[in-house]
Amino acid sequence: MEDLTSLVTAQNDVFSHAIDTVWVALCAAIIFLMEGGFALLEAGFVRSKNAMSIIAKVIIDVIFGGIAFYIVGFGIAYGYSNGWFAFDFGITDNDLGLGLNVSNKLFWFIQLGFAIAAISIVSGAVAERMKLWAYALFVVLFCAVMYPLAANWVWNPNGWLALRGFNDFAGSSAVHAMGGFSALAAAIVLGPRIGKYDANGTANPIPGHNLPLAAVGAFILWFGWFGFNPGSTLGAVGNWELIGTVVVNTFLASAAGGISTMAYTYFRYGQIDITMVINGILAGLVAITAGCNVVGPNAAILIGAIAGVLVDVAVIYIDKIKIDDPVGAIAVHGVNGLFGTLAVGLFAAEEGWFMGGGSALFTTQLIGVLTISIFSFVLTFVVMTLLKKTIGIRVSKREETSGIDAVSFGVESYTTFE
Amino acid sequence: MKKIEAIIRPSKLKAVQKGLKDAGIPCITAVPVKGTGLQKTFSERYRGTEQSMILQTRTLIICIVSDSNLDVCVNTILDHASEGNVGDGKIFIYHVEDAIRISTRVKGGEAII
Numbered sequence: 001m002e003d004l005t006s007l008v009t010a011q012n013d014v015f016s017h018a019i020d021t022v023w024v025a026l027c028a029a030i031i032f033l034m035e036g037g038f039a040l041l042e043a044g045f046v047r048s049k050n051a052m053s054i055i056a057k058v059i060i061d062v063i064f065g066g067i068a069f070y071i072v073g074f075g076i077a078y079g080y081s082n083g084w085f086a087f088d089f090g091i092t093d094n095d096l097g098l099g100l101n102v103s104n105k106l107f108w109f110i111q112l113g114f115a116i117a118a119i120s121i122v123s124g125a126v127a128e129r130m131k132l133w134a135y136a137l138f139v140v141l142f143c144a145v146m147y148p149l150a151a152n153w154v155w156n157p158n159g160w161l162a163l164r165g166f167n168d169f170a171g172s173s174a175v176h177a178m179g180g181f182s183a184l185a186a187a188i189v190l191g192p193r194i195g196k197y198d199a200n201g202t203a204n205p206i207p208g209h210n211l212p213l214a215a216v217g218a219f220i221l222w223f224g225w226f227g228f229n230p231g232s233t234l235g236a237v238g239n240w241e242l243i244g245t246v247v248v249n250t251f252l253a254s255a256a257g258g259i260s261t262m263a264y265t266y267f268r269y270g271q272i273d274i275t276m277v278i279n280g281i282l283a284g285l286v287a288i289t290a291g292c293n294v295v296g297p298n299a300a301i302l303i304g305a306i307a308g309v310l311v312d313v314a315v316i317y318i319d320k321i322k323i324d325d326p327v328g329a330i331a332v333h334g335v336n337g338l339f340g341t342l343a344v345g346l347f348a349a350e351e352g353w354f355m356g357g358g359s360a361l362f363t364t365q366l367i368g369v370l371t372i373s374i375f376s377f378v379l380t381f382v383v384m385t386l387l388k389k390t391i392g393i394r395v396s397k398r399e400e401t402s403g404i405d406a407v408s409f410g411v412e413s414y415t416t417f418e
Numbered sequence: 419m420k421k422i423e424a425i426i427r428p429s430k431l432k433a434v435q436k437g438l439k440d441a442g443i444p445c446i447t448a449v450p451v452k453g454t455g456l457q458k459t460f461s462e463r464y465r466g467t468e469q470s471m472i473l474q475t476r477t478l479i480i481c482i483v484s485d486s487n488l489d490v491c492v493n494t495i496l497d498h499a500s501e502g503n504v505g506d507g508k509i510f511i512y513h514v515e516d517a518i519r520i521s522t523r524v525k526g527g528e529a530i531i
Contacts, residue, residue, distance in 0.1 A: 049428075049475075195432065204432075401429035403475075410462040412475070 020101040020235035024110055027231025030224055031113030035062050037220030038120040042127055043413075044214025045275075045327040047206065049403025050128045051413040057123040060136050061116050065143035069115045074108050076148035083160040085152055097157035101235045110231055111151070114175050117228070118147045121179030122380075124327035125187045129400055132408065134393040138383060142182065146379055150174045150372050165361065166368040167348065169246070170232035172290030172340035173369045180334020181373040184323065185380035189388055192324030194400050203319045206326070211275060218278040225250055225285045229292050242293060249292040249300035250285065256304030257284020257311075264312050276312055279328045283311035286333055287340030290365075291348060299347035306343070307336045334373070341369035419514040419530065420488045422481045425451065425507040426499040431477050437498040438481065441490050445530065447480040457504045476507060482514055482530050 039058040043051045075088025078096050091108045100107055119142045126135065153159040154166060154174040161168075168174055197203055208214055229250045233239040261280025265273040284304030288295075295303065314331035323330070345362025346354045353362045387393050399407040406412050426434060431448060438446060452473035462469045483491045492509060500506050519529040 195429075401427070406462075406475070411464065412462075 016237040017101055019237050021103070021106060023236035024102045024106055024231060024234060027227035028106065028110035028113055030227025031110065031117070031231060034113065034117055034221055034224030034228070035120060037217045037222075037224055038117075038123070039217065041214050041217025041221065041278075042124045042327050044210040044212070044217060045124070045208035046127050047403075048209040048413055049405055051209065051405065052409055052411055053132070053404035054123065054127045056132060056409070057127070057130075057135055058120055060132070060139055061120045061123055064136050064139045065116045065119050066112055068140045068144035069112050069148070070108070071144065073115060073144045073148040074111065076145060077111065077151035078107075078156055081152050081156040081158040083153075083158055083163070085149055086156065098155075098234070101237065107234070110234070113228070114151070114171055115143050115147050118171075118175045118179040118182075119143055121176065121329050121333045122183045122186055124329040125183035125325045126190055127326040128404070129193050129394055130186075130190055131391075131393055131395055134387050134391055137387065137391075138186075138380075141383060142380075146182070146376065147174075147178055150178045150375070153372070154368070161364075161368045161371075164364050164368070166364050167294060167344045167361070168290045168341060168368065169293040170229045170289045172286060172288075172337045172344075173372045176286045176289060176333040176337030177341065177369055177373045178337070178376045180330055180332070180337050181376040182380040183325065183329045184334055185377045186384050187323050187325050187330065189381060189384035190393060192322060193326070194397070196324045197322055201322070203322075208275070208326075214275065215278055218282060221282060222254060222285065225254070225289075229289060232293075246292045248297055249288055249295060252297055252300040253284040253288030253292075253304030253307070254281045255284070256301040257281050257287070257308035260305040260308030261312055264309050268312075276315070279311050279315065279332050280308035282332045283307040283336045286336040287343060289337075290340045291344035294344060294348040294350070295352075296347075296349050299343075299349070299352075303340065303343045303347060307339060310335055310339055338369050338373055341365050419517060419527065420483055420485060421512040421514045422483065422488070422491055422495070423510045423512070424479050424481075424495045424499065425453065425476050425509075426479060426495070427501070427505070427507065428475060428477045430499045430501075431479070433498040434479065434495055437494045438491065441494045443481060443483060443487060443491050443494070445481065449478045449480070451476050451478045455505065455508065474505065482517060484527055484530065 035058055039055050042054045042058065046054050070090065072089060074091055076086055079086030079088035079092065091104050093104060096104060119139050151174050153161040154168050156162060193206060195204060196206060226247060230243045230246045233242055233246065236243065258277050258281040261277045262272050265271065265276050284307045287303050287307035288300055311331045314335040315328050318325055318330055342365055345365035346352050348357065348361060349355060351357035351361040353359050384393060395404055435446060452475055454473050462472050481491055495509060516525060517529040518525050
């Protein structure tokens with residue numbers, strides 16, 4: 001009888017490992033596809049003469065960022081942490097202290113998706129004007145050191161924010177605010193594209209060349225989010241209720257974000273602005289990413305709806321203060337990463353301030369997201385300025401006016417008569 | 419009545435359009451075109467193989483103006499489309515027989531600015 005019990009326990013253990021592995025591998029692959037979404041979204045939102053150059057940037061995010069995250073990034077994020085940083089090479093076999101039911105290698109792969117998603121946010125903001133090799137160097141730094149430090153604070157079991165009870169389920173702070181504020185600093189140091197602002201300071205729209213392409217990109221990102229958020233459970237066994245909560249909240253927030261942007265643009269301009277609705281849906285997704293495990297469905301709708309308006313206001317404001325962000329990366333990921341993290345402190349079902357849980361969680365959320373945002377902004381500003389002073393970060397005027405694709409790569413996206 | 423065809427760099431279109439509008443010539447037609455002038459042959463590499471005889475991307479703008487507006491129009495284009503380099507493009511001027519506005523069937527000078 002005892003033999004039978006231990007046999008069943010052993011079998012259950014095998015099955016639970018297998019099920020969790022399948023779940024995490026599936027989500028990791030879905031997250032990986034988000035890079036295709038970033039590539040299409042950004043390509044659609046830039047001019048045709050630079051479409052291949054932005055796809056090259058997203059490819060660099062994956063290949064340079066991926067290797068950098070393998071060599072030291074993962075060790076800095078998930079090695080044995082003193083609260084602020086850790087150091088290790090490659091993928092350790094040691095227990096990471098996260099209670100993982102999957103292999104460390106598979107955990108590395110799903111974390112890789114988060115790291116390259118964070119840097120891909122930056123690629124959009126520097127579109128159409130940043131030198132490729134300077135960008136590649138920045139990608140390596142970002143994925144080897146900068147992002148892993150934020151991940152260490154938030155998700156390492158010994159990270160100082162993790163220990164304070166900071167709730168950032170899938171990375172509104174660690175991924176989106178991190179990428180968004182890095183994008184803000186990069187766009188400031190880089191300066192606007194030629195022709196974006198007149199001498200007297202009026203902003204000119206520079207329309208994207210293929211909006212359906214951008215929309216397909218947004219749909220792929222949307223799909224990817226259903227790996228990003230539920231995959232952050234890092235296991236399916238015992239998590240079925242949580243996974244359900246997460247997917248429902250993720251969807252509700254995105255839909256509410258789209259609706260509120262639709263309404264906002266309609267009442268403000270008399271027309272629905274579909275390109276902004278795309279950003280509104282993504283803003284809802286970014287904002288719910290931190291709290292999708294702890295808020296109720298009504299709160300998810302409210303968070304998404306607020307995010308959808310925030311993104312509109314932020315896009316206009318960022319344009320006005322002469323920061324050129326071709327794809328709206330700062331408004332979508334920076335502003336809503338910040339808002340989404342704070343929203344957890346307000347709307348979390350038990351600990352939220354508005355839900356009668358007191359201000360403790362909100363304070364923690366505020367400290368966490370501000371630290372990460374400022375850290376990301378300042379470090380990117382310094383690195384970009386150093387790169388600017390040394391190797392240069394901006395393409396030549398000829399490349400910018402004739403198109404980076406033709407001048408630097410010798411190709412054009414839409415080229416032949418045949 | 420004259421027809422002006424100007425082949426210009428695509429990056430100059432906005433400036434030329436604005437210049438013409440400010441000069442009182444708001445009506446233009448623009449077409450993306452490919453072609454080559456006297457500049458040395460431009461080549462691209464496609465998947466490792468050199469492609470010769472590549473045509474450059476340019477924008478063709480067409481304006482129909484009254485004879486009195488001709489100089490203004492040409493000068494505006496010259497002022498705004500030039501980088502001072504080979505590859506800036508060319509301007510061609512043709513005589514136009516007549517013009518008809520489709521909505522009102524008005525003919526001649528009244529059909530254009």
